[in-house]
Amino acid sequence: MMTDTAQPSRPSLVVPLVTAAALITLSLLLRALTPEHLDPDHARRILGVAMGALVVFYSNAIPKALTPMMPGRRDHAADQAHRRFAGWSLVLGGLGFAAVWAVAPIAHATVLSVAVLGTALAAVIARVVGIGPKR
Amino acid sequence: MTAVFKALADPTRRKVLQLLQNGPMTAGDLAAHFEVTKPTMSAHFAVLMAAELIQAEKQGRTITYRLRMSVLEEALLGFAQAFGLQLTPGDDAAPAPTASTPDSP
Secondary structure, three states, rough: EEOOOOOOOOOHHHHHHHHHHHHHHHHHHHHHHHOOOOOOOHHHHHHHHHHHHHHHHHHHHHHHOOOOOOOOOOOOOHHHHHHHHHHHHHHHHHHHHHHHHHHHOOHHHHHHHHHHHHHHHHHHHHHOOOOOOOO | OHHHHHHOOOOOOOOHHHHOOOOOHHHHHOOOOOOOHHHHHHHHHHHOOOHOEEEEEEEEOOEEEEEOHHHEEEHHHHHHHHOOOOOOOOOOOOOOOOOOOOOOO
């Protein structure tokens, strides 16, 4: 039987709840500020960049979230490769999402940002189901 | 974050992390890639574990190490490796050997 010498700590709900509350608060604040104090397009850009940053923040930790190794149960090297690929792909997708909302023409920002992040997510899914690059 | 910079400052530890990018490896397999004593390798592993860049799992007398790096930490590793950076002055030397060698292969 395999024993963990460094068991990962149990994930806490505090950070996700605080993050969700911060995002809702930001949305309400931007809503309250528009249109008198803030241009609605700027408000959409700020929220888009914040959501991209959120994707980057959570995706960054994907390769670090390990489960205990079970002998003979899984291909640990492949599992690690999948996690690293997912982390990198979604971090770059999140950065692209934020960048699109920061600089792209506002009329096309929604389509472009979803396309960028969707492509990253599709690459992860393709990799996991075995039709993507192996390394 | 200081622990991460300290861990990435040493070329041996960076090489260990690069080897682990291919998948989990036992302490013996990792040590075979370096011409250093077992206590020195143990000290390197200890620094990497303190920085939470690797995780050790034990089966009997064998310890298997695997990568536990975030995307940002991997990017820092690539940056340090590409430019040969000594991220924290004075940390590039091998750590002092420890008395015990708990990770014998």
